[in-house]
Amino acid sequence: MNPGVAIGGTGVDATGRPAILTNPAMIPDNFIVDFHFKFLPNEDYSEVKKEFEDFVHHWAQTIDFLRENPPLVQWELGGVYFPPFDTDPHHGLVRSLVRSTERLGRMPEVKGFTACSDGANYAAQGMSAVVYGPSGDGMHGYDEYVDIASMIECSKVIAAAVVDWCGNTSD
Incomplete structure (x- = not known):
């Protein structure tokens, strides 16, 4: 799992991303991390998603603010999904x-x-x-x-x- 993009700022634009990104004096009220999440071909995609979402939920329960404002996990941003594959080396x-x-x-x-x-x-x-x-x-x-x-x-x-x-x- 690779955190490829991290964006923090204030307010929200029409896409759900922080609207104001250029004022370092502001305290962010919105933060997004886009992960590139890889898993093995023998792992079930729905189980991988559930395991990650459960982890995020349990982690958020340890922080008062996140317990009251739970993180939202979205998959396949922009419709992009690269399923793992495992071609037999004898193919x-x-x-x-x-x-x-x-x-x-x-x-x-x-x-x-x-x-x-x-x-x-x-x-x-x-x-x-x-x-x-x-x-x-x-x-x-x-x-x-x-x-x-x-x-x-x-x-x-x-x-x-x-x-x-x-x-x-x-x-």
Whole structure:
């Protein structure tokens, strides 16, 4: 769970967020924390939500103000939800990527990915998904980059895997 955005201020605008954010002399009467909440593919979403809401409720009971003004927990803000997924490492698409990587003389590393990706959208529709791409650094930062040689190699691997996968009808 990552607290990605925290906003405090006074008053409330039409969206339910603090209206005044620019006066440091004011004592906030409204505070919002937006969390990025990850959980494992084998965990039930409704149970994860209930467990978190129960935690917030019990925590709020320990503070007089929050007991009288309970925090509101909202899920899927803006309709955004990335369900976790767990593609079998022996799935044909994974095997095709591994074979294609090995053909270039590289030993691929098959492992879990602990961040959001578009793969969740496929998994939500019952399709298997794999996250694969070039190396780089600084994701989502001002100095984000992708290594060009890695991007070229990645393109070769994906092209070879597509050719291999399209000829594979067993999965």
